[in-house]
Amino acid sequence: MANTISYEDVLKNFKKLLKSNNLKYTTQRELILKIIYDNSGHFTPEDIYNLIKESYPEVKLGIATVYRTLTLLEDAHIVSSISFGTQGKKYEFGLKEHHDHLVCLECGGIEEFYDESIEKQQVLIAKKHNFKMTNHIMKITGVCEACQTKKTN
């Protein structure tokens, strides 16, 4: 699903956010945001850590900083996460069109989809239960097309 906002704008907003909260703009924070923006996929904290180590070996970075920054970015709704039971979470860039996920049990891959009628129905359900909805996730698990093909060969 395409990003609906340019990196320049994301960065501008991020800097503004930092400033207004009396936080500093650091190389580590920029790189973590950039990696997530550029690679439009779903990453574990460790993935992000490794990607940065690989692409920017000259930058000092600890895994703790990745966790701290992801929390920061998630609180600001710049990234969002999807959890996998005991096996941790994956993060993706959050400022794109809302969507849900198809998660493949074989390869761990994630596809995205958006369905208008489901979105509408969720609002109705929350209303019916007098529930003040702040978020909702839908995850369909199964086997993706590629892995089905692989198996029959």
Place this chain on the structure above:
Amino acid sequence: MANTISYEDVLKNFKKLLKSNNLKYTTQRELILKIIYDNSGHFTPEDIYNLIKESYPEVKLGIATVYRTLTLLEDAHIVSSISFGTQGKKYEFGLKEHHDHLVCLECGGIEEFYDESIEKQQVLIAKKHNFKMTNHIMKITGVCEACQTKKTN
């Protein structure tokens, strides 16, 4: 949501399952199943451990056995789990009508709901993506009615 199967039948199936897999029928396994069946709610492994310790103090039980048994029961689709990111999973009896969850961020409570049109739509989405669906979850997070009332007081 009501259980659609009696405990006798559940137990009978469970024993059959154990036998056919060359597994033993033990007090611990029975109690874990029973606690989940009787208390129609959503429990962490620790909840279950504590409930049994409390109700059956004479039975020896280690937390590891709870985890092992829950895995066994989940593989057999007798219980199902819902995950909470870093904070682990909760388990519920699985052999009842399919349903989804409303999760309260304030009190951690869980309400259940079932919506026909969402179920149908999920099947269509999977088909559209050539995805072989084995399971699907929908979780609406927000604030439940009780907690909203509490706040305004």
Place this chain on the structure above:
DNA sequence: CTGACTGCAAAATCTTTGCAAAGAC
């Protein structure tokens, strides 16, 4: 009896925290 099961404690994961040194403004 025999092999599966259990509790215990140790290990394994994943994530968070304390702290002294480094860096942003």
Place this chain on the structure above:
DNA sequence: GTCTTTGCAAAGATTTTGCAGTCAG
């Protein structure tokens, strides 16, 4: 300069595993 941020290593939290004794069939 001041105050936040960082990396490191240690601590937490949750779940899994190894093992010797115990128990079901």
